[in-house]
Amino acid sequence: MIAIASLPKAELHLHLEGSLEPETIMRLSERNGIALPFADADALRAAYEFDDLQTFLDLFYAGLTVMVTEQDFYEVTREYLEKAADDGVCHAEFHVSVQGHLGRGVSVDTMMSGISRAFEDGAAELGVGASMIFGLQRQRPLEEAEAAFEDFVKHPRWVALVSAIGMGGSEVGYPTAKFRPLYDRARALGWKTTVHAGEEGGPEAVREALDGLAPDRLDHGVRAFEDAELTQELIDSGMTLTVCPLSNLRLKVFDSIEAHPLAKMLRAGLKVTVNSDDPPYFGGYIGANFVAAQRGLGLSDDEIIQLARNSFSGAFLPEDQIGRYLAAFDRAIAGR
Ligand code: HPA
Ligand code: ZN
Numbered sequence: 318m319i320a321i322a323s324l325p326k327a328e329l330h331l332h333l334e335g336s337l338e339p340e341t342i343m344r345l346s347e348r349n350g351i352a353l354p355f356a357d358a359d360a361l362r363a364a365y366e367f368d369d370l371q372t373f374l375d376l377f378y379a380g381l382t383v384m385v386t387e388q389d390f391y392e393v394t395r396e397y398l399e400k401a402a403d404d405g406v407c408h409a410e411f412h413v414s415v416q417g418h419l420g421r422g423v424s425v426d427t428m429m430s431g432i433s434r435a436f437e438d439g440a441a442e443l444g445v446g447a448s449m450i451f452g453l454q455r456q457r458p459l460e461e462a463e464a465a466f467e468d469f470v471k472h473p474r475w476v477a478l479v480s481a482i483g484m485g486g487s488e489v490g491y492p493t494a495k496f497r498p499l500y501d502r503a504r505a506l507g508w509k510t511t512v513h514a515g516e517e518g519g520p521e522a523v524r525e526a527l528d529g530l531a532p533d534r535l536d537h538g539v540r541a542f543e544d545a546e547l548t549q550e551l552i553d554s555g556m557t558l559t560v561c562p563l564s565n566l567r568l569k570v571f572d573s574i575e576a577h578p579l580a581k582m583l584r585a586g587l588k589v590t591v592n593s594d595d596p597p598y599f600g601g602y603i604g605a606n607f608v609a610a611q612r613g614l615g616l617s618d619d620e621i622i623q624l625a626r627n628s629f630s631g632a633f634l635p636e637d638q639i640g641r642y643l644a645a646f647d648r649a650i651a652g653r
Contacts, residue, residue: 319618321607327408327628330559334381335595336397345383370517390431398439404604412452429475448480456487480633481509488518494529509533509633520544552586557631564594574613590628
């Protein structure tokens with residue numbers, strides 16, 4: 318079986334705030350005087366038992382309130398990049414829940430100075446490149462999203478660190494189409510577009526998001542596979558899906574790894590990638606997600622290689638940079 322850590326890969330679906338380890342949450346909560354209803358990191362980790370997406374999101378939004386200073390944003394971003402480097406990640410795209418920070422009085426400059434300093438150090442010291450995905454929250458009002466966007470785009474040097482606009486948050490009952498004007502604004506800035514859909518919502522939610530936003534990429538998308546016609550459309554359009562197996566298990570989208578459709582999706586011709594979403598919350602970083610799929614679904618070495626290769630061709634990077642990553646990837650595989 319191919320060694321996962323030795324395989325170069327890009328992580329395309331990762332939430333900065335979802336990369337907070339329980340120990341980091343407790344450390345920052347003490348440092349910043351933010352009270353949390355958990356005695357220590359073990360008590361917090363013990364609460365990571367989720368019934369569904371919403372029970373996770375409640376903890377996710379509570380946890381991110383400990384991020385206050387530039388140094389906090391630096392440390393959290395850097396901690397993820399160090400773990401990612403150990404897993405063979407050479408490029409990472411971070412969803413950042415901008416509204417979750419600006420709404421608490423954190424400034425765009427505070428947030429972005431820390432993130433950008435970690436991006437610089439991650440590239441120079443760890444060899445991991447990174448960009449940010451401006452992550453909207455679909456259950457929140459459009460006006461709040463617009464205000465956060467306007468606040469952010471006043472700063473050209475931060476706009477340059479963003480590769481895409483995206484959208485997470487509660488899925489069922491929260492259609493995407495009202496956010497179309499912001500997606501069009503993002504496209505005008507040269508950003509790519511992605512959206513979470515087909516995680517808890519069924520194929521109809523994926524259809525709504527495709528029609529509503531015309532995204533370049535689909536986050537999760539696993540439940541699109543329940544609809545043969547939709548699946549064929551996604552194959553024909555070459556849509557990249559950022560699948561997160563351990564997330565889907567922890568949020569009870571599927572009962573077991575054996576029941577996860579990743580292998581069938583890949584074999585049907587969908588361009589799927591493997592990602593971690595919110596690693597400490599869901600029990601593993603990208604390497605653990607690959608290993609779970611490799612063992613639980615009996616993926617061949619060639620299939621694992623295809624999944625990793627898709628992560629570069631589906632990345633939100635300039636074409637020439639994708640070409641360089643793919644050439645290096647193919648050299649690494651040939652030299653195995
Ligand atoms: N789905 C929706 N919103 C999110 C997620 C997710 O998996 N992770 C962090 N925010
Ligand atoms: Zn996500």
